[in-house]
Amino acid sequence: DAKTTQPPSMDCAEGRAANLPCNHSTISGNEYVYWYRQIHSQGPQYIIHGLKNNETNEMASLIITEDRKSSTLILPHATLRDTAVYYCIVRVGNNAGNNRKLIWGLGTSLAVNP
Amino acid sequence: EAQVTQNPRYLITVTGKKLTVTCSQNMNHEYMSWYRQDPGLGLRQIYYSMNVEVTDKGDVPEGYKVSRKEKRNFPLILESPSPNQTSLYFCASSPGTGKGMNTEAFFGQGTRLTVV
Numbered sequence: 001d002a003k004t005t006q007p008p009s010m011d012c013a014e015g016r017a018a019n020l021p022c023n024h025s026t027i028s029g030n031e032y033v034y035w036y037r038q039i040h041s042q043g044p045q046y047i048i049h050g051l052k053n054n055e056t057n058e059m060a061s062l063i064i065t066e067d068r069k070s071s072t073l074i075l076p077h078a079t080l081r082d083t084a085v086y087y088c089i090v091r092v093g094n095n096a097g098n099n100r101k102l103i104w105g106l107g108t109s110l111a112v113n114p
Numbered sequence: 115e116a117q118v119t120q121n122p123r124y125l126i127t128v129t130g131k132k133l134t135v136t137c138s139q140n141m142n143h144e145y146m147s148w149y150r151q152d153p154g155l156g157l158r159q160i161y162y163s164m165n166v167e168v169t170d171k172g173d174v175p176e177g178y179k180v181s182r183k184e185k186r187n188f189p190l191i192l193e194s195p196s197p198n199q200t201s202l203y204f205c206a207s208s209p210g211t212g213k214g215m216n217t218e219a220f221f222g223q224g225t226r227l228t229v230v
Contacts, residue, residue: 043118043204043221044157100145100208101172104156 003027004088009109012082018075020108022088025069030092033064034102035073037084044087047073078112085109116141120205120222127195127229135190135225137205143220145208146188147172148180150201151224157204163188195229202226 005023012018024033034049048055048062050071055062061074075082087107118139127133139146147162149172159172163182177199179191188207192199205222 041151041202041224041226043206043223045221046219099159099162099170099172101147101159101162102157104158106154106156 003031003090003103004105006086006088006105006108008106009111011111011113012075012078014080014112014114015077018078018082018110018112020073020075020086020088020110021070022073023070024088024090027068027090028092031090032092033062033068033071034089034091035060035062036087036089036102037082038087038107039081039084047086078110080112080114083110083112116220118205118207118220118222120203120225122225123223124226125228127227129196129229130194133192133195133227135192135203135205135227137188137190137222138186139188139205139207139220140186141207141209141220142185143207143209144185146182147206147208148178148188148190149204149206150174150199151204152201160190160203192227195227197229200227200229 032049032051035047036044038044047059048057050062064071085107089102121136144165148160149157151157158174160174160178161172161180163169166182166185169180169182182188203225207220
């Protein structure tokens with residue numbers, strides 16, 4: 001089972017920041033938080049990941065709470081093309097076993113409205 | 115351009131007719147895997163491969179086979195497809211380098227399979 005909880009859907013106005021929450025209250029000390037998105041049944045697209053520090057790249061920012069039990073993905077200026085399902089996944093970063101699989105939940109369906 | 119390429123993108127077939135979905139990556143990744151995606155169930159891993167000639171079962175391997183004869187290719191084989199294998203399939207690959215990035219980073223565009 002997925003170790004994260006996300007709201008099933010959210011709306012955001014075009015040009016505004018989209019803040020997508022994720023709860024991961026049982027996260028372990030060596031587990032990273034990963035975010036992916038999937039646009040209309042296309043292949044999932046990696047967005048960002050982090051361990052405990054906030055992270056930023058050209059796509060988004062990831063804010064992780066100090067206790068690491070929740071995080072927020074921020075799309076600073078959402079566009080219509082950001083309409084997608086966003087997945088928050090926690091996983092051990094340094095691969096201890098052979099399988100690097102991700103355990104996917106159902107994500108948050110973000111609708112960016114004009 | 116770095117990419118994972120799947121073929122075909124769409125396929126309709128009949129029960130019992132063997133088929134192969136190809137997957138190729140041009141990034142020299144060692145790790146590759148296959149997922150299926152079904153409504154309400156999310157993505158579930160079928161098989162994975164750590165390297166050439168090294169493959170193992172994921173969570174839902176029944177009815178599928180894979181092979182990894184070359185590093186770049188990881189075909190998914192359905193020897194005798196059944197209607198319950200109607201699904202959206204994704205191939206993924208991983209660079210396995212960089213702290214925390216030992217996970218799938220690149221996905222193909224998907225193959226929508228219908229078995230009638």
